[in-house]
Amino acid sequence: MSKIHIANGRIIDPANNIDQTGSLYIADGKILSAIEAPADFTADITIDATEHIVCPGFIDLSVRLRDPGLTYKGTLQSETTAAASAGVTSLCLPPDTRPIIDSQAAIELIYDKAEKANYRHVFPIAALTPQLRGIELSSMAALKQAGCIAVSNATVPLANLLVLRRAMEYASSHDLLVMHHPVEPALENKGCAHEGFFSTRYGLPGIPEASESIAVAQCLELAKLTDCKLHFSQISCKSAVIKIQQAQKYGLDISADVAIHQLHLTENDIEPFNSSYHVLPPFRTAKDRQMLRKGLANGTIKVICSDHQPHDLDAKLGAFPETEPGISSLETLLPLMLSLVNDKAINLTQGIACLTQNPAEILGLPLGALSPGLDADICIFNPDLSWTVNPQNWNSAGQNTPFWGTTFKGRVTHTLQSGKIIYTLKLNTS
Amino acid sequence: MNNLQLNKEGKLHHFITIEGLSKEILTEILDTAESFLGISEQPVKKVPLLRGKTIVNLFFENSTRTRTTFELAASRLSADVLSINIATSATSKGESLLDTIRNLEAMHVDMFVVRHAISGAGHFIAQNTAPHISVINAGDGQHAHPTQAMLDMFTIRQYKHDFKPLKVAIIGDILHSRVARSQIQALNTLGVKEIRVVAPKTLLPSHVEQLGVKVFNTMEEGLDDLDVIIMVRLQKERMTSALLPSEQEYFKCFGLTEERLKLAKPDAIVMHPGPINRGVEIASSIADGPQSVILQQVSNGIAVRMAIMTLTLQNKGDSV
Known part of the structure; x- marks a missing residue:
């Protein structure tokens, strides 16, 4: 394996409190050292990172690859290529693939496919219940042995709170992280937009904030009861942030993430009936967005994820409520994070920590830092490079994004995974 | 999206929602309807304003009153009218909304009058039809009528x-x-x-x-x-x-x-x-x-729908 010298970059490694200009040295797929030059190091490859930022590769807690089974929306190859181009070097795959990730065979299949796509760090999240039916417990011990990173019922509701309680207890006894979408389905009531002025004006079935905050409150009580390590996936509203903050103060081992687009768009930004804005949880109010940003700044929400959901054209071609929810969002993750920094919602170190150190800690992975000996998963980006979201600059098979046509600042130029360069930005494409 | 209904000259081309339409446009509709009121009371209840035009009533949801007044309005304007009740037609055989529209488009129609159970269906059809076709929303979900x-x-x-x-x-x-x-x-x-x-x-x-x-x-x-x-x-x-x-x-x-x-x-x-x-x-x-x-x-419904059909069909779409 080649020795790589990344020279003259601004190295930001929140886990090790590093933010200074210098070099990063990589050998045998591992990080050899940051800043200080190791003795007798002769680089095979030197990457000039002048005026670039060098940081750990991003770890994304929710990426739908659509593979296996839904390959008309995206393939492991297309979506890991998109991930690499976005600086994402590790990604968690929710269990709602076809087949559903509820067996050792399904996990093995995914590892197999990832290896063929030359993308090492795909981490399957196993189903909390067989077939995501929400009734019985899945074989968590076997699934853990097969290599699942956590358990979750994706966006499918559980039959009742007793199943959730048992699942949390059982996961906890196998030291498995439970990742949970907090939604009370009866209150969600097949809605497709935030219940508020927007849904009223356009006659769209609304989803009240309470459908999320009630579910959060219930889960927090169960976490207390079961002592389970619980992670809330993609929270969207103000009162959820407040409840999680209180629980953390109380001492519960609770973490949460937010989808990057929730930190930017609100119901007021939705172009009427434009299905690329159809997402669940729905875009809420400016107050909710404000609180999500605050929660990120004060550490209540530790992780920003892409919640990447690529779709085929047909899935988004129809009247708004009939279209499938979700945004293809890997490739806008970095520029949208940088725009939070630009808005002074968080600082750059916090933003990078939310994409690296913090998700690694929640998952218990030895990644997300530039410590010597760790896998050399690296993202190098130019924070000032402008680019426009268009077919030339896009890798995901899904073009379903409300940011289509938008010009952003900040672009990944190199991505390394275990010391291997898996992405290099080709100039003249921007 | 409000511009969706208006052509480059700011004239009404589709009629999907009241939102975004000016008082002048609404008043023009009312005034035009007023001039049509007498037609229904004449012995010959027809004017040749839309002669040679083909209007398709596409009802994805049941309706008696609205469909009937649209049919009468179109025939009093001398247009050819075709009413399709989709509940018993192609989409129940799995054809998509868009395919239904494309097929009818290929038959060279001039206007779709659409009723659909889903909010936003009118917008979707207006966005996806050929520019010479006008779309009138006859009710979409809980959105607009x-x-x-x-x-x-x-x-x-x-x-x-x-x-x-x-x-x-x-x-x-x-x-x-x-x-x-x-x-x-x-x-x-x-x-x-x-x-x-x-x-x-x-x-x-x-x-x-x-x-x-x-x-x-x-x-x-x-x-x-x-x-x-x-x-x-x-x-x-x-x-x-x-x-x-x-x-x-x-x-x-x-x-x-x-x-x-x-x-x-x-x-x-x-x-x-x-x-x-x-x-x-x-x-x-x-x-x-x-x-x-x-x-x-109910009687006024015919004159008002005649007015809206006439006004929208007078005005060509943008990309013509």
Whole structure:
């Protein structure tokens, strides 16, 4: 394996409190050292990172690859290529693939496919219940042995709170992280937009904030009861942030993430009936967005994820409520994070920590830092490079994004995974 | 999206929603409709304005009144009309909405009149049809029913002449009503003094006051000093989804009775988009009484729809 010298970059490694200009040295797929030059190091490859930022590769807690089974929306190859181009070097795959990730065979299949796509760090999240039916417990011990990173019922509701309680207890006894979408389905009531002025004006079935905050409150009580390590996936509203903050103060081992687009768009930004804005949880109010940003700044929400959901054209071609929810969002993750920094919602170190150190800690992975000996998963980006979201600059098979046509600042130029360069930005494409 | 309805010259090309249309455009529709009123009373009930044009009524949801008045409006303008009831047609065999539209487009039609159970269907069709085709929304989900709102405005103007001093209340299931949404937008654009909505909280959408209405939860407060009373139909399925306890209790609290009608101005008119649930939202004696203009609304519906068809078909789409 080649020795790589990344020279003259601004190295930001929140886990090790590093933010200074210098070099990063990589050998045998591992990080050899940051800043200080190791003795007798002769680089095979030197990457000039002048005026670039060098940081750990991003770890994304929710990426739908659509593979296996839904390959008309995206393939492991297309979506890991998109991930690499976005600086994402590790990604968690929710269990709602076809087949559903509820067996050792399904996990093995995914590892197999990832290896063929030359993308090492795909981490399957196993189903909390067989077939995501929400009734019985899945074989968590076997699934853990097969290599699942956590358990979750994706966006499918559980039959009742007793199943959730048992699942949390059982996961906890196998030291498995439970990742949970907090939604009370009866209150969600097949809605497709935030219940508020927007849904009223356009006659769209609304989803009240309470459908999320009630579910959060219930889960927090169960976490207390079961002592389970619980992670809330993609929270969207103000009162959820407040409840999680209180629980953390109380001492519960609770973490949460937010989808990057929730930190930017609100119901007021939705172009009427434009299905690329159809997402669940729905875009809420400016107050909710404000609180999500605050929660990120004060550490209540530790992780920003892409919640990447690529779709085929047909899935988004129809009247708004009939279209499938979700945004293809890997490739806008970095520029949208940088725009939070630009808005002074968080600082750059916090933003990078939310994409690296913090998700690694929640998952218990030895990644997300530039410590010597760790896998050399690296993202190098130019924070000032402008680019426009268009077919030339896009890798995901899904073009379903409300940011289509938008010009952003900040672009990944190199991505390394275990010391291997898996992405290099080709100039003249921007 | 409001520009979706207008062509480059700012003229009406589609008619999908009242939102975004100016007072001038709404008034032009009302004035044009006025000029068509006499046609239905002539011995030969036809004018050749749309001769040679083909209009397709695409009804993905059942309707008698709306479909019939659209058919009559089109034939009185001498257009060729084709009514397709999709509930028993291609989409029930799995054909997509877009494929249905494309197929009809290939038959060189000039206008689609569309009713659909999903909000936004009218927008979607207007965005995906050839530029020479006009789309009229005959009701989409809970979003809009702009031709119904315009015939209501026409009826109000007939009786009250000036919109400015009017106090108007819309009473009933506002939450699920596309008619109410379009009426509120039209009344606001035409500049009435006050718009009220009267309903129990289970039948009011959230933040409804931001549409520019005053909210009342009792008839006694809501009816006071009104010029126009608009009753909205109550669907039977609201009882089974825990929105209301029973028809009897609804009538007791929100039914329009003789006694309650006295709270409004003596010359107040009573409107209803139909079909009426007698004894549920309105007492029979009022529906058939002197203040009711319900059947007048139906006749006006033909003239108003003739006006909207003529105006939209006069104006070409953008990319021609």
